[in-house]
Amino acid sequence: MGRPPVYGSALAVATAVALTAGLVPLRAHLSAATIALVLVVPVVAGVSVGGFAAGAVAIVTCFFVYDFVFLPPYYTLYIARNQDWIALGVYGVIVALVARVVSAATAAQAESQERAAQLRRLFYLSELLVRDLPVPELLETIVSSVRSAFDLEGVTLLLPANGRLEVVASAGLPLSPEQAGHLASSSGPVSLEPAPGETGEFQAVALVATGKAVGLLAVRRSRGARGDQELLRAFANHLALALERAGLREEAVRGRLLDEMDALRRALVGAVSHDLRTPLATIKVSASTLLESGVPLSPGDVKELAELVDAQADRLDRLVTNLLDMTRIQAGALELRRQPSAVPDLVDEALAVLGRSGRTGDIRWRAANALPLVDVDPVLVRQVLANLLDNAFRYSPPDSAVTVYARRTAGDKVEVRVADNGPGVPAEDRARIFHMFNRREAGGRGGLGLAIAQAFVEAHGERIWAEDPPGRNARGARFVFTLPICEHDADEEAVGREEN
Amino acid sequence: MVRALVIDDDRALLRALRVALAAKGHEVLAAATAEEGLANLALRSPDVVVLDLGLPDLDGLEVVRRIRSFSEVPVIVLSATALEDRKVAALDAGANDYVTKPFGMAELEARIRTALRHATPPAASDDGLLRVGPLELDLMHYQARVDDQPVELTAKEFELLAFLARHAGKTCTHQMVLHNVWGDSYGTEAEYLRVYVYRLRKKLGKKGGQLLRTSPGIGYCLSAG
Numbered sequence: 001m002g003r004p005p006v007y008g009s010a011l012a013v014a015t016a017v018a019l020t021a022g023l024v025p026l027r028a029h030l031s032a033a034t035i036a037l038v039l040v041v042p043v044v045a046g047v048s049v050g051g052f053a054a055g056a057v058a059i060v061t062c063f064f065v066y067d068f069v070f071l072p073p074y075y076t077l078y079i080a081r082n083q084d085w086i087a088l089g090v091y092g093v094i095v096a097l098v099a100r101v102v103s104a105a106t107a108a109q110a111e112s113q114e115r116a117a118q119l120r121r122l123f124y125l126s127e128l129l130v131r132d133l134p135v136p137e138l139l140e141t142i143v144s145s146v147r148s149a150f151d152l153e154g155v156t157l158l159l160p161a162n163g164r165l166e167v168v169a170s171a172g173l174p175l176s177p178e179q180a181g182h183l184a185s186s187s188g189p190v191s192l193e194p195a196p197g198e199t200g201e202f203q204a205v206a207l208v209a210t211g212k213a214v215g216l217l218a219v220r221r222s223r224g225a226r227g228d229q230e231l232l233r234a235f236a237n238h239l240a241l242a243l244e245r246a247g248l249r250e251e252a253v254r255g256r257l258l259d260e261m262d263a264l265r266r267a268l269v270g271a272v273s274h275d276l277r278t279p280l281a282t283i284k285v286s287a288s289t290l291l292e293s294g295v296p297l298s299p300g301d302v303k304e305l306a307e308l309v310d311a312q313a314d315r316l317d318r319l320v321t322n323l324l325d326m327t328r329i330q331a332g333a334l335e336l337r338r339q340p341s342a343v344p345d346l347v348d349e350a351l352a353v354l355g356r357s358g359r360t361g362d363i364r365w366r367a368a369n370a371l372p373l374v375d376v377d378p379v380l381v382r383q384v385l386a387n388l389l390d391n392a393f394r395y396s397p398p399d400s401a402v403t404v405y406a407r408r409t410a411g412d413k414v415e416v417r418v419a420d421n422g423p424g425v426p427a428e429d430r431a432r433i434f435h436m437f438n439r440r441e442a443g444g445r446g447g448l449g450l451a452i453a454q455a456f457v458e459a460h461g462e463r464i465w466a467e468d469p470p471g472r473n474a475r476g477a478r479f480v481f482t483l484p485i486c487e488h489d490a491d492e493e494a495v496g497r498e499e500n
Numbered sequence: 501m502v503r504a505l506v507i508d509d510d511r512a513l514l515r516a517l518r519v520a521l522a523a524k525g526h527e528v529l530a531a532a533t534a535e536e537g538l539a540n541l542a543l544r545s546p547d548v549v550v551l552d553l554g555l556p557d558l559d560g561l562e563v564v565r566r567i568r569s570f571s572e573v574p575v576i577v578l579s580a581t582a583l584e585d586r587k588v589a590a591l592d593a594g595a596n597d598y599v600t601k602p603f604g605m606a607e608l609e610a611r612i613r614t615a616l617r618h619a620t621p622p623a624a625s626d627d628g629l630l631r632v633g634p635l636e637l638d639l640m641h642y643q644a645r646v647d648d649q650p651v652e653l654t655a656k657e658f659e660l661l662a663f664l665a666r667h668a669g670k671t672c673t674h675q676m677v678l679h680n681v682w683g684d685s686y687g688t689e690a691e692y693l694r695v696y697v698y699r700l701r702k703k704l705g706k707k708g709g710q711l712l713r714t715s716p717g718i719g720y721c722l723s724a725g
Contacts, residue, residue, distance in 0.1 A: 270581060274554070277580040277601045282512040284602035289520035292605065301519045308516050315512075394509060395556050398532075423557060 005057075008050010012058030015042035016065055027070050032087040035070045036094075043095045047102040055099035063092055118231045121149040125235055129242035138246050139169035142239060146217070147171040150232060154220040156180070159243070165216055175218060205232060207240035214240050214247075264435065271448045275319055279312040286312075311355060318353070322383055323448070326455045336377040336459060340486045343371055343406045343414060346378060350385035354393070363389075368407040373486040374414050380456040381483065384464075387449035388418040388479045395422030395477065413482040417467070421476040430466040450479075457481045502616065505529040505546035507537035507563070508578065509556050517550070520605050534558035538566060541573065547619070548612050551595070552578045553586055560586075561593050568594035574615035574669075576608075584717040588673045591719065596670045598718075614723045618669025632668045633724030634707055637661065646708040653703060656681070660696050664712070664722035673719040693720070 019038055027035065039062045046058030067077055071084045079085055128141055139157055147155040154173035158165040158180070167180050179202065207215040217236055286305040289295065297305075328334035347365060356363070374381075385404075392402040400421040409415050425433050434454040457464040464481035504526055506517050514530045521528045529546055531537035534555045541549060549567065553560030560577065567575055577590045580601040587598045596615045599608055623630075628640035636645045642658045644651045653661065659681050664672060674693055678686040686692075697720060701709035713721045 270583070274580045278510050279512070281578075281580070281601035281603065282510065282516045284604055285513065285516040285520055285608075288604035288606060289516070289523065295523045297519075297523050301523055304519050305516060308512055312512055 005050040005053035008046045008048075008054025009057040011049050012042045012046025012054055013061055015045050016058070016061050020065055020069055024069065027074075032071065032084055036066065036087055036091040039066055039070075039091070040095055040098055043099050044102055047099045048106050051106065052099060052103035055103050059092075059095050059099055062095060063088075066091055122231060122235055122238075125149055126238050129238055132249070133246075135246050135250055136169075138242065140171075142242075143169045143171040146219070146235070146239075149235075150219070152219050153222050156218040157215060158218065159215040160213075173220060179218070205236045207236050207243065209237075209240035209244040214243050268448075268451075271451075272323065275448045276316065279315045279319070282312045283309050283316075318383075318386075319448070322387075322452045325380070325383075326452050329455050329459045334459070336380070338375050338377055340373040341376055341378045341381070342373055343367065343416060343483070346382050346385055347404055347406075349378075349382045350389055353382065353386045354390055356393075364401045364403045366403065366405045370408075371406055371414065372408060374483040375486040376460055376483050380459065384453045384456045384481065385416070385418070387453045388481075391449055391479070392418050392420035392422070392477070396420040397422065408485070409482070412485045413462070414485060415480060415482050417478055417480045419476055419478045424469060424475055424477045425466050427468065430468075433466050434464070453479075453481070460484065501525055501527060502548060502612065503527045503529065503544070503546045504548050504550060504612065505531065505537060505540050505544070506550045507531045507534065507555065508550075508552035509533065509554070510552070513552075524609070534560075534563045537563070541567060541571060546573065548615055549573055549575045550578060550608070550612075551575055552580075553590060554580060561589050564590050564593040564595050572619075574612075574619050576611050576615055578603075588675070588718055591671055591673050592676065597721070598671065598715075614669050614721075618723060630662065630665050632665045632722060633711055635661075635665065635704070635711055635722075635724075637665055644704075646704055651703050651705075651708070653700070657696060657700055657703070660693075661700060661722070664720060667722075669721070669723045671713075671715055671719050671721040677719065 016039070019041060023030065023035060023038060042062055043055060043058040047055035050057075064077075067079065067088055068075060071079050071088060073080055079088065125145055128145055129138075133141060139159075143155045143157050146152070152172065154170065154175070156170040156175045157168055159168045160166075161168075167175065202218060202220050204216050204218045206213050207217060217239065219232070286308045290297070290302065290305050290309075325334055344365070344367060351363065389402060389404070396402055403417075403419045405417045405419070407415055434450045454464050460483065462482045462484065464479065467478040467480050469476055469478060502521075504521055506514060506521075506528060508514055508517075509532050511532060514532065518528045518530055529540050529544055531540050534557050537549075537551070537555075540546070551560060551563060551567075555563065558566075564575060564577065567573065574597075575595045577587065577595045577598045578601055579587055579590075579598060587600075590598060596618075597611050599611055625631075628638060630637040630639055634647045636648075637658070638644070639662060642653070642655060644653050644658060644661060660677065663677060663681050674690040675687045677693060678689060682689070682692070697712060697714070701712055704711070711722050711724065713723065715721065
């Protein structure tokens with residue numbers, strides 16, 4: 001809005017003084033009209049710089065200067081000639097009109113500049129709002145950008161939650177609790193009393209989108225600052241729409257998430273029922289054959305069927321135990337019983353769980369020399385190994401061996417790798433193979449075993465992953481997991497174990 | 501003696517089935533992968549194939565399709581999921597029947613027996629007569645008889661019965677029946693079938709009705725035992 005009137009007034013007076021000084025030596029030779037014309041200049045200068053108020057000062061100054069200095073008799077306010085009365089009167093009217101026109105033009109220009117600046121700010125803010133920001137970030141952006149765009153002391157955004165308005169974001173000076181409480185119980189625009197000892201004025205603007213209030217914006221200006229009421233209201237509408245849109249988007253995201261969780265849960269249920277039914281199938285076939293009368297079974301057959309029932313019942317029991325452990329881990333209810341354990345022993349035990357021994361030639365066991373003890377829950381890690389080995393045996397061609405390789409890494413971990421020569425895991429599935437309960441999707445792999453292995457490894461705070469086969473033509477899947485090294489001296493532990 | 505090829509990746513089940521089927525005097529060929537199973541099928545021509553749908557190396561449905569590309573051997577699929585869509589897809593791909601895990605040997609044997617009895621689809625004789633157990637269908641005159649007693653059927657009822665009879669021993673999915681008896685624009689109207697099969701059972705009487713087996717959510721099978 002231009003500079004204050006005092007500058008304009010000063011400029012007008014200075015111009016008038018300068019012109020007067022220049023004109024005084026010539027005044028006898030110049031007509032009253034010429035001098036009047038020259039004395040319009042200070043008025044125009046004053047008005048353009050200082051607005052109409054400065055113009056008024058200029059008019060009065062020049063009017064008296066004209067009369068006092070240039071209209072004879074000089075240096076009196078008395079006017080001798082009648083024609084000079086007319087000149088002075090016409091001068092007065094003209095400068096008044098000039099001052100009005102010029103000040104109106106100046107004001108219009110300033111206003112249009114201001115409008116342009118407002119539009120630019122509004123545009124900038126709108127642009128911020130249409131970016132798809134996450135809601136918390138959006139709220140922060142709103143309050144900070146409103147504060148800077150409108151040059152406010154404080155901006156607070158309140159959104160409805162639990163049936164009342166709650167402060168969700170604020171920039172600059174915050175609201176006092178009483179003010180927030182007052183706003184929370186209000187509806188529509190309200191003014192607020194400044195808290196004791198505070199200056200500035202408060203205003204709250206309702207954010208209304210599609211006829212429904214979605215929140216409240218409380219702003220605090222510095223005292224005396226002019227407000228851009230219309231702009232603030234216009235922007236409040238944008239804000240309301242942006243908030244509504246963000247809310248809808250969050251809802252959509254939540255819906256998609258629920259769908260995904262639902263799909264995962266269904267896959268899990270499917271995998272559980274598949275893995276439970278598989279051993280049951282063998283039990284049922286064996287038991288129904290044993291029960292059927294009139295079937296000639298050799299003693300060897302009876303023994304084999306009974307053994308199958310026994311082994312599959314164990315397998316079912318293990319699966320149920322694993323599932324319960326996994327659920328308890330996920331619920332945070334399972335505490336690890338860590339004890340110093342030797343990886344080779346764990347591998348042997350895992351093979352025993354699977355009903356295999358390390359001597360059958362279908363497993364190659366390699367370990368770096370001086371493998372340290374690991375500090376793990378042996379029951380869980382044995383199961384991790386059993387699940388990975390079971391998977392590897394299942395997908396290996398009949399005449400190829402499964403390799404287990406353990407080594408100490410630089411980061412004080414023991415890394416265990418289980419590799420087979422089967423079809424392998426496609427590169428794009430490696431990251432999610434542990435959650436692919438659906439065997440068909442996972443190319444037969446996956447299922448509960450890997451999910452359980454992951455849960456047990458992660459319960460130790462360690463990692464498990466599927467690795468690329470080494471080299472372009474290499475085949476097979478490689479599952480790797482890490483285990484923490486026992487912090488005690490390995491020798492000491494070994495002695496301790498002997499004594500037990 | 502029946503030579504049965506069992507393809508399942510669960511070695512325990514393979515062992516159990518081998519003992520159970522061998523005790524009944526059958527010969528068992530066991531395969532743990534689809535590749536092994538297909539090779540056995542081509543080389544040793546089993547009388548019946550028992551196929552698990554969840555094999556590690558090849559999708560079970562694809563195995564059924566490959567078997568059907570060169571062999572008409574009866575295929576009974578084993579499925580460990582309770583979901584119907586896999587079984588329906590396997591039947592549509594050409595499997596004869598299905599059994600859900602876990603199953604008793606009596607059930608599996610009954611399915612094998614049925615599949616073998618109808619291993620060659622019944623063909624109408626020269627005079628247009630089709631026989632399935634006590635049921636006799638005169639395809640030329642749209643007349644049905646059970647134990648030589650005529651049964652009054654509408655044209656659609658007869659066509660439905662004739663379709664199932666031509667595929668005796670095979671579980672026909674709802675979609676198969678609807679496509680072939682009602683037309684290509686039908687396929688999901690399983691409730692039509694329920695009504696027609698209900699009426700058929702009533703008209704065929706106790707003896708005839710027993711021939712029609714319902715597989716809930718999947719389809720129907722007409723067989724003589």
